[in-house]
Amino acid sequence: MGAIAAAVVFSWLGMVLAISFLEAPLKFRAPGITIPLGLGIGRLVFRALNGVEIGLATLVVAAVAVDPPGPASLTALGVAVAVLTVQSLLVRPRLRRRSDAVLAATVAPPGGMIDRSHAHYVYAGLEVVKVAALLAAGIALQIGSVVG
Template structure:
């Protein structure tokens, strides 16, 4: 079960964060405000799904028995990365998109780059977790 949840979570992050998000702004007729509005909805849904996957992974890691620390450490990094994104970075992104949607461009924020960097860490942790669970199951 942990393997399936991990790779579904990984697939969702890769598809949305690294495929949908950058491509939406290249679509004909998509303005910055429209793209931001779509992005907010999509990432709110993604983060809600990620929270569910994270809870399932945490419960499975707690009740499971794993050979070595790889599974709990990888799970901790993935869940920790998600928590940092939700608690520390998303509020800054929301404030920035609120300002842009209200017509106040202002200085660009580095929060988006921080979110992407954490997303890369989360992807690496999810790959590590999925592989570690597969190895531990054999």
């Protein structure tokens, strides 16, 4: 089960890296992408990513419940799941309200660009923590599945 849990964790890690650290920053640099279009795309992509992340977190939690790994793996997984929970329940709703306001033109983006809110920085900081936790969990799970 440790190898399966590690594979799920590394899949989750790859998705977060690809979306949060590649797609999201590059989207607004594409020719012809307006703020409303970029926000609309971002909302769809992050809603989908969040759903997939919840599914992968559920799978990995089930896998480690069946075959518990060592404390390092469990701690790192706990951090990743806790971060995902905070992002899903607290930060994403604030980001959604902010993008609703921008799309409704109640918050004017200065100079045509979106003024990043505090919630954006919190989300990005949590993504860095989640990436580190997933990397640590995946490595610990893989080492445990090779050794065990």
